[in-house]
Amino acid sequence: MAHQQRSPAHLSPSGDTEDMTDMSMLLAPRLAHFAGVARTEHVTRAAQEMRVPQSTLSRAMVRLEQDLGVDLFARRGRTVSLTPAGRTFLTSVERALAEIEKAAEEVRADADAATGKVAFGFLHTLGAETVPGLIHAFRADHPRVRFSLVQNYGEAMLERLRAGELDLCLTSPVPDAPDLVARRLDEQKLRLVVPADHRLAARRRIRLAEAADETFVTLEPNYGMRRITDDLCKEAGFKPRIAFEGEEAETLRGLVAAGLGVALLPPPAVARPGVVELTVTAPRAVREIGVAWLDGHPDTPPVAAFKKFLLSRRGSLLA
Known part of the structure; x- marks a missing residue:
């Protein structure tokens, strides 16, 4: 034909x-x-x-x-x-x-309940100990579930959550948005980190107002930890004088150790030489850690199981 x-x-x-x-x-x-x-x-x-x-x-x-x-x-x-x-x-x-x-x-x-995958985002500061510990504990009962892990700052993770690239994320502050569901899991005490030879280094505790004249090193403005720093300083009665802005907490500790300023930071996974970390007695210096997911987004069995596990760790997430 x-x-x-x-x-x-x-x-x-x-x-x-x-x-x-x-x-x-x-x-x-x-x-x-x-x-x-x-x-x-x-x-x-x-x-x-x-x-x-x-x-x-x-x-x-x-x-x-x-x-x-x-x-x-x-x-x-x-x-x-x-x-x-x-x-x-x-x-x-x-x-x-x-x-x-x-x-x-x-x-x-x-989506397989036994061998499926969870796309999980978390803050850089939770990557050294908290997240590995959580996954290790979860896999005691779900040994074959796989994870796709993403470390980023809070707003970037929420964007990826909305884009469908993440199933769950650990972030701070706990988001309050109509398209997201968020649950507070724990809180983390923040410390004022000063150089080892600083005038305040011999102290164990400090009121944040006592650092009003110091130069600060902080995370960039779109980071949740930066917003918390600004809010705490405002509550203490001053606006921080910022010399350096960075993207990672351990880099800020290095800047502090080099004598370039002080910083409000969560505790490190491993003690950093060259700095002293002071307990802040006033105002109450903490950051809340929460888990967030997209409202109305159906969970696969492995995601549902990991979400249930995270919610069961309320109050002991950072233990």
Whole structure:
């Protein structure tokens, strides 16, 4: 049968993105049917294997050819053979169907209760001890659950949460937004970190107002810890004079050790030489740690299990 060019039934000559999207929507439901007919080269046999009425399958193939504007099959009764255009089309269709099947297997695997995956975000300062300890404890009962871990500052994690890139995140301050659900889990005492040779280094406790004349090193303004620092200093009656802004707490400790300022920070995982950490007695210097997730977002079984585990650790998250 000679190759016959048809006029596409649903594709406008502009060929723009909208046209391509429309064509994809037209073709997608028929691709598996096409592959089945092409594999068997027999409409009746393909209909039996795919458990669809033969008449439905025949109409679908005719409509597919009309939409493409080319003949895909040469027909001899109920037996068919691929045209050159059909063979070209089949190669791409089989590749597309294989990718779809691969994607389906991946999402099923990620949702599996025993071996699924949790996309979990957390603050840098919780990465050295807190998060490894949590995952270790959780996997005592869920040894094969996998984790995709993301360390970032609070606002960046909330953006990724909203984008669907994270299932859960540990952050501070605990967010209050209509599209998120957040639960307070624990609080962490903050300390005033000063150089080891500082005039206050011999002290164990300090009122924050006593540091009003000091130069501070802080995290950048979009970090939750920076907002907490600004708020605590304001409550103590002063606005901090800031010399350096950074992105990571341990870098700030290094700046303090070098004598470049003082900082309000959570406790380190490992003591840093060259600095002294003072308990702040007034105002009450703490940061709340909470877990957040997207409101209305359905949980897979492994995410639901890890969320339940985190909520069970209220008051002992940082222990």
